[in-house]
Amino acid sequence: MMLPTIRPGRPDEYDEIARIWMESWVSTGLSQSSERLLSDLRARLPREVAGGWSLFVADDRGTIAAMLALHRPTSLLDQLMVAPSHQGRSLGRHLLAFTRRQMPDEIWLKCVRENEKAWRWYEREGFVFEKEAINPATGFMMKHYRWKRAKVA
Template sequence: MSAPFTLRLYAPADEDAAIALWHLTWQQAYPSIDFAARVNWWRERWRKELVPNANIIVAEQGGALIGFVTIDATGYLDQLVVEPDHWGSELGTALVGEAKRLSPDGITLLVNTDNARAIRFYRRNGFVDAGGDVNPTSGKPVLRMAWKP
């Protein structure tokens, strides 16, 4: 059984750990993509788009950041990042629960259509398919998903 984790609001001191966790997680999910080459782009997006416009909840365990979720005022969940060693644990569900608490009128998100694990996870957590879309950055197909209370 793993040690308990705590959830709290993001603080500016979490930036480097959050960026590193994003890189690690996405690199493991999509090993054929060079996410190291995208870190500077991500840091800029993190600082200019997500931090000023979203509530960010982080998960810590033993002093290490092991996950985070971002949810903006419109109910858009841009990022749910869980350290790969915690995939399949209750951590993702706890982070989605925080997003639901912060956006009680509903949540929308986009998930890559080839990310079957994430799609199954969101469906288990009450999200339904709400149509197809295209990722504006990658041009790849995504599934729009929604949760309504």
């Protein structure tokens, strides 16, 4: 199986990217699909890009299979969302390898504490738990993780 191509997301794709974002988030069981959630995510995309996000998509022969949002100035992997139809195919690992090429020395991320599947995956991928803190915008307790490139002796 050929992995999707990772490329920059385009403004004309924001509706589709927001849909993938919502479907992936809903697949965690932490939220319900709704027009309001989709509308909020659609509105958030251009704001986040204007605020410094580097937005990428995984393009599976013309179908957006995942979205990835990086904030390089703070070494933050802000969003890694894989469409449910593409989960379980190593796409997350492919996106994480891409992220490590973009930010090779250090990566920070936050993960909702109740999303155990995600944070356990990040731990298996070498991320180290740093702290927990409430996200004031969402009210979710967030687990903060950090990955640092191993020093070569």
